[in-house]
Amino acid sequence: MSVIETERLTKSYGSARGIEEVTITVEAGEVFGFLGPNGAGKTTTIRTLLDLLHPTSGSARIFGLDSRRESVAIRARLGNLPGDFGYGKGASGREALSLLARLRGMEGIGRAEALAKRFRANLDRPLGELSRGNRQKVGLILATFHEPELLILDEPTSGLDPLMQEEFLTLVGEERERGCAVFISSHELDEVERVCDRVGIVRAGRLIAVERIADLLGKAKRRVRLELAEQTDLAELKGLPGVGELKVEGQRASFLIGGDLDQAIKAIAGHRITDIEIAHPTLEEVFLGYYEEGAGG
């Protein structure tokens, strides 16, 4: 049984865009990254999973339970960090933790003290007096202190300094080891690439790709740069499947290639090559590629 399972999940806001027919699954012990620019539908998806928004059509099941009818039972087993976390000005992190612990039927505040030490978070100052980054640390602790089976994190490293971002990524790895499923919505593609097992890319409310990170990067086009001993137009490459954007300037050439390199390497083997560089794309480049394709129709 998947931890998260949505089936054509749709949320419409009248004329404004929401999400359309989003179908995803997230398994226990998996870190799933949910990528997209502002307004693409990431937060709408998360809020629909949490029953803060009610789906227009389709369904979402979490732990096999219906997200709408059984949301209280679901929330007993998950932790959530809302985007742009806030809790009012007067209350301290400890007060918020105490209330949430009681609502969860816990005796104390679990591992919150240890997490506060780890993230150097101040639990005793009113949240309204904390900087955005320090407030975010408290939000992360509120989401994780009860060792949930599912973590839903909306822009979790927003406002965190690089050291704390590293600590967060380590924590996510530990949660995965514990068997926790983690659903992360993020703009930080570098951290997504490092920590996520799979990613879903959402564009204009629609899920346009769900892939393992390794597969996504493997399938993406690599840029090949050549230094040649003499000038040539590399005509052999033209028309080869998977080859594009061929540029030749003097003794330098570059082209993009998707899939197997074998044919292209054999095609240029007749030339004397003094240097070759094959650049693998970052997740950011892959992500931008999806958006450029979309923009191009």
Place this chain on the structure above:
Amino acid sequence: MSYLIATHLCDRRRSLLSWGIPLGLWSAFIVAIFPSLEDTLSKLAKSYPPALKEAFGVAGLTNVEQYLQAEMLSLIVPLALGYLAVRAVASGLSGAAESGRLDVLLSAPVSRSNLAAASFAATAVELAAVLVVTIVFAALGSVVSGAGLEFASAVAGFANVWPLALLFAGLGVVATGFSLRTSVVTGSVAGVLVSMYVIDLIGRLDPGLSGVRYLSVFKYYGNAIEDGIEPLAFCGVTLAGVALAAIGAWLFDRRDISG
């Protein structure tokens, strides 16, 4: 749910001071000055048109209870407590939505209807606490000045405001079913509060329009400081407030909570 109520009350603890003490001090002042104004007020009251006295529920100004009714309980306390009620209930729902706290609370295993019920229940306790503070101050004013305020009558007069205010708390919960903006919730319910007061006033001033008073909860408010609490009206208005809160909780459960 008791944790939610306790937390809400803890968050609102300042309102006990900011509302209870001013209302209490004002009531104490009104009671305390009565002995020095008694003769003048008695003559003045005789000169008032009967319709005006009826409109403000004043039979005369011959004792401190009547003076307290005219100065505090016919207008200021019900309007102030009605407004406090909607402010309090809104702070636990629309205020929590605006601050982000609602998202955090709804990450925990608590239903929205429980949140709404807790906010309403905490408001009921808060209103009672403010009224207790006000009664205590009024009683102290009487002791200091020798005004002779009958304590049981004062309790009845102030306690009678509680169901009225609770009804507006219930309306506040209903309003959060439609909007999670505190300004919209408090503004709309405060508008209803003032409208109901004016409707009741018109019905009292013009006997030909007395039928319109059925549109206002103030019709059932009465003059408890002199006549005692009317149990049917007290329970009926309280139940109406609870029923409105239940409807509001139902609406709140079904609405979207946007980020």
